Amino acid sequence: MEIKPLGDSTVLVRVAENFERAPEEALNAVLAAQAGIKAARIPGVLEVTSAYTTVALFYEPARAADAGAPRENIFQWMEQQIREALSNAKEVEADLKRSVVQIPVCYEAEFAIDLEHVAEHAGIHCREVVDLHCSAEYRVHCVGFTPGFPFLGGLPRKIATPRREIPRKEIPAGSVAIGGMQTGIYPIKSPGGWNIIGRTPLRLFDPQKNPPVLLRAGDRVRFRAITREEFDGSTT
């Protein structure tokens, strides 16, 4: 397993070599590694994150040194702590058996400015795009870009659509979109280059809650089509 510095206060651990070939396995391995490293409570480590094939540790070198890391060799010490954590972590299962989160989406034209483009690209009707989008079970591969933005894998290949050449300056919160082989949801108003096919009334990011996000890496997700009336009913 490759462990390398990302600057002087971050360590990057490459847990899996490839993601696309076996996303489920890679994700499970990464989440297990993240959980194992967190559980080890390595001195000086502030937080542990994951993204696709990698786990990152953000740390304070001075605190690691206070805890016994040799001052001339703090990185090697961190690396050793990480390897120990990972070898002890084999038994630590990331809590992977999570229930499926249902996301209601209104796919009506007003919210779905790129639905026709996606349909055209796939050579099918808009209705079929919606059916396909609702037919699959997705998994959150990564959270990032903005607070709570889930990168979802599992999109039916047929409706995969390249990102827009020129990103839009402002995408409304709740917009459900397709970017290449992934689908995702914009939790807050932000710029974005994905194709917008609908909108959910759910809040994906609420800073007053802990955890502040609806979806986390590893979660399973399904989309369910709702009418405009249902959308209005659930936002009030």
Next chain:
Amino acid sequence: MNATAIRAGFLTSVQDLGRTGFREFGISLGGALDPHALRVANLLAGNDESVAGLEITFGGLRIRFSDERILVWCGGEFKARISSTTIDAGHPVLVRAGEEFSIESPTLGCRAWLAISGGIDVPIVLGSRSGDLRSGFGGVRGRPVRDGEEFPLGENPQRAKVLIEKLHGERIARWKPPHDWSSTARREPTLHFLSGTDRDRFIESALGLFASGNFIVSPDSDRMGIRLDGPRLERKEDVDLLSEAVAPGTVQVPPSGKPILLLNDCQTIGGYPKIAHVITVDLPIAAQLCPGDRIGFREVSLAEAHRLLLEREKNLEQFRRGLEAHFQ
């Protein structure tokens, strides 16, 4: 027990040492772009080092206080005053009820941090009072301070009360921190960097161009990152990578070949190859860069970066202990 920003200035926000523990949810670290300056200013004001102060960009702030406070500012080359009295960077000063602290536009650098004894008492959101202006939460309702904005201050801590008594006569303390702690802007600085995680993805000459080249700060820079104009840094292949963690200090290179030095409000993940990482002790210098400024880069080892960081922490600890006498 409060302060009123008569004029908010170009861009002023509430910042503390940032939001730790939420990056796995896509939430930026945030916090003062020069956390060291804020820590120093807080310690001098009799605060815990982590309380919230103001980050002032390009000056223009006028702020009035409703009771006695100790103020300390650190950062670029600014002219600051209370009434007609000039207040130099790093010197604790007593501001009385009804008085106004003002800071003009800078002659060098672009940011200053103002510590107020008692700290700014806006609500803690996700473990921090820092305003996340990109995502719209924390600080003052997730946005910059506005003209006329009033915010609550915490109670003066015991140490600040002692200092307030001492400064009733002379108003400005004669003691200050080391000059390069309180005045952090540099002309044409050289930033030290560690070899990038993806250096192998660049053509050999790109690495040389980065290390030897001169870059100019683009106007399109903010708390997320500093965009640089200069020699085009070419990658071997024009493919985006699978996103992975980035951090303040990371220098990533988008397809344009123009590098971006990420700062505290950067995204938590990125898919552009990383050519370098600016070392933590040099980020305060980066935080002062203005559009049009020239900068260069020089490589150091990870051991050297850690040595410098540990030394700075040790010096800060000594400084903290040295201050005790002033608070008794």
